Amino acid sequence: MTHQTAFTLRPVASEDAETCASIIFRAFGRISAAHGFPSDFATEAAALGLARAFIGSPAIFGVVAVRDGRILGSNFLSEADPVRAVGPITVEPEVQSGGVGRRLMRAVIERAGSAPIRLVQAAYNTSSFSLYASLGFEVKEPLLHLAGTPRAPVPSGITVRPMTRADIPSCDALCEATHGITRHHELGQALSQFGPMVVERGGRVTGYATAPNLWLMNHGVAETETDLMTLLIGCAAATGQPVSLLLPVRQTSLFRRVLETGMRVIQPMTLMAKGTYREPRGCWFPSVLY
Numbered sequence: 001m002t003h004q005t006a007f008t009l010r011p012v013a014s015e016d017a018e019t020c021a022s023i024i025f026r027a028f029g030r031i032s033a034a035h036g037f038p039s040d041f042a043t044e045a046a047a048l049g050l051a052r053a054f055i056g057s058p059a060i061f062g063v064v065a066v067r068d069g070r071i072l073g074s075n076f077l078s079e080a081d082p083v084r085a086v087g088p089i090t091v092e093p094e095v096q097s098g099g100v101g102r103r104l105m106r107a108v109i110e111r112a113g114s115a116p117i118r119l120v121q122a123a124y125n126t127s128s129f130s131l132y133a134s135l136g137f138e139v140k141e142p143l144l145h146l147a148g149t150p151r152a153p154v155p156s157g158i159t160v161r162p163m164t165r166a167d168i169p170s171c172d173a174l175c176e177a178t179h180g181i182t183r184h185h186e187l188g189q190a191l192s193q194f195g196p197m198v199v200e201r202g203g204r205v206t207g208y209a210t211a212p213n214l215w216l217m218n219h220g221v222a223e224t225e226t227d228l229m230t231l232l233i234g235c236a237a238a239t240g241q242p243v244s245l246l247l248p249v250r251q252t253s254l255f256r257r258v259l260e261t262g263m264r265v266i267q268p269m270t271l272m273a274k275g276t277y278r279e280p281r282g283c284w285f286p287s288v289l290y
């Protein structure tokens with residue numbers, strides 16, 4: 001396909017979910033298999049779950065590219081909180097490299113207006129990396145997707161427990177202190193969907209993880225490295241499942257400590273941002289959104 005081939009954009013509709021999911025599943029499957037990494041979507045059912053949730057959410061803008069009535073690809077922009085988050089963007093494999101992805105990216109950038117926008121991409125994906133950079137996204141953090149059951153002694157006086165609605169103001173305040181932004185709505189969504197957890201020290205919430213067993217949706221912050229380490233260990237113990245997260249590995253001593261617990265590196269990724277961005281203060285990790 002050439003850049004001249006005609007296609008149009010329109011808002012995504014609920015009846016597009018199956019087609020979008022099929023493209024998401026095959027597009028991610030192909031690029032990750034080509035580089036020997038696991039796909040972000042292990043099954044088509046997982047892609048369909050995400051497509052249905054994103055298309056059905058009033059807080060998410062979705063757009064599809066269409067030619068002759070056939071969907072060529074889709075893109076989404078999460079708008080629940082002040083920072084906008086791009087993705088997933090996928091283009092039908094047979095029409096990739098033909099300008100569809102660029103148009104789908106331009107659509108969400110235009111939609112975001114003057115709001116800051118962020119995204120996370122697979123660092124081995126030379127196409128998406130180049131595309132986003134050419135559209136003004138700047139590299140902010142090298143990330144590693146880590147997963148496993150961390151094992152290490154935990155200090156006394158620090159406890160890990162499920163987040164409750166009453167914790168949201170404290171978690172919001174921690175996020176504000178670390179990043180200078182609120183993720184208030186996302187915290188509420190996490191509570192109803194992903195089993196978020198908090199760590200407490202001295203009777204205060206000193207850290208949280210929004211989706212301890214699902215790295216795609218798991219973002220978190222903590223006041224200290226020890227709080228974050230205890231949170232990860234406590235989450236694995238409480239849920240009885242491996243934990244997974246995207247660790248910004250410029251936090252070098254934290255990275256070393258996480259490796260020492262036995263967690264394993266799955267794949268390299270990159271946090272990119274366009275517009276206002278404040279360097280984080282403290283310990284943190286982003287979800288696949290930001």
Ligand SMILES: CC(C)(COP(=O)(O)OP(=O)(O)OC[C@H]1O[C@@H](n2cnc3c(N)ncnc32)[C@H](O)[C@@H]1OP(=O)(O)O)[C@@H](O)C(=O)NCCC(=O)NCCS
Nearest residue numbers: 027090091096097098099100101102121126127128130131
């Ligand atoms: C990433 C993806 C959405 C891009 O869509 P696409 O339709 O293939 O992209 P486009 O053709 O519009 O744009 C790609 C741009 O990157 C450029 N590019 C690609 N590979 C490049 C490389 N190795 N070096 C430099 N530039 C490169 C292309 O030249 C093109 O720029 P141009 O418009 O100036 O020619 C699509 O490839 C895809 O679905 N990939 C699999 C799923 C995925 O990884 N999604 C992204 C998740 S973060």
